Amino acid sequence: MKIILPALLFSISACLDNVVVGIAYGIKKIKIGISVNIMIACITTLGTFLSMVFGTYISKLFPPFVANLLGGGMIVFLGIYFIVESLVKLERNTPARTMALKDIEDMKNYARKSDADCSGHIDMKESIFVALGLTLNNIGTGIAASITGVNIHITLVATFVLSILTIMLGRGMGNRVLGRFFGKYAPLIAGALLVLLGGIEIAL
Numbered sequence: 001m002k003i004i005l006p007a008l009l010f011s012i013s014a015c016l017d018n019v020v021v022g023i024a025y026g027i028k029k030i031k032i033g034i035s036v037n038i039m040i041a042c043i044t045t046l047g048t049f050l051s052m053v054f055g056t057y058i059s060k061l062f063p064p065f066v067a068n069l070l071g072g073g074m075i076v077f078l079g080i081y082f083i084v085e086s087l088v089k090l091e092r093n094t095p096a097r098t099m100a101l102k103d104i105e106d107m108k109n110y111a112r113k114s115d116a117d118c119s120g121h122i123d124m125k126e127s128i129f130v131a132l133g134l135t136l137n138n139i140g141t142g143i144a145a146s147i148t149g150v151n152i153h154i155t156l157v158a159t160f161v162l163s164i165l166t167i168m169l170g171r172g173m174g175n176r177v178l179g180r181f182f183g184k185y186a187p188l189i190a191g192a193l194l195v196l197l198g199g200i201e202i203a204l
Contacts, residue, residue, distance in 0.1 A: 006150045006197055011158035013193040014048065014138045015166045016186045021130065022170020025122070032122050032167060039124055040131040041163035047135030048142045048159050055146030064149075071147030072202035078141055079194030086187040134163075141194065148201040 018040075025032055032040075059067040122130065138159075146152060 003151050004154060006145070006148075006200060007154035007158055009193055009197040009200070010141065010145045010150055010155055011162050013190045013197065014044075014141065014159060015162040016190040016193075017134055017137055018044075018163055018166035019170040019173075020186045021134070022167040023173050024170075025167075026171040026173060030122060032127075032171060036122050036124060036127045037164050037167050039127045040134065040167065041160050043128065043131035044135045044138065044163050045156055045160040048138050049152070049156055051139045051142030052146035052150075052152045052155065055143035056152070058143065059147045059149070068148050069202060071144045071149075072198045072200075074144035075141060075148070075194050075198030075201065077198075078144065079191045079196075079198060082187055082191030082194065086185075086191060089187075145197070145201075148198075150201070 022032070055071070059071070061067075062070060145155070
């Protein structure tokens, strides 16, 4: 459990963006086929892998205790940043500057733009645009997580599976009240999960 829990917390936090994306597509009645969903999962998982490999090399520059403290501290900092920025955005109702802080209202516009040909579904070419946006959000946390020693293999499997499931879940929630509520507060929840993950890594 000591190995699995940090990997799951990281993957869940990273994939909360996918839920919001799925909800936005559900609201806009834009379809995402299983092959496109898998393509998005492959790209986001690859991005997570590359960032974690880079973080692993950085961790070798420091003693284990220092690396753990550094990585955990970075994760906590990112989590607090997400929380503070999300609270400010909720209060002022201003557009988010990064994908990781976008709520459902921001994402509805993003969903419309990502369906470039207005076909009502996301094709393979358009899925790359979506996946790259999601992947960029995971780079910083992926580096920090691997510095602390979060298991790469478990994280990659969890990220791939959860990426597929969370987009499906989000699209299924669509216009429902729960979907809109979750879409509004997902960035805040992601930040809280990162703070929890960073705290666990520092304490272990």
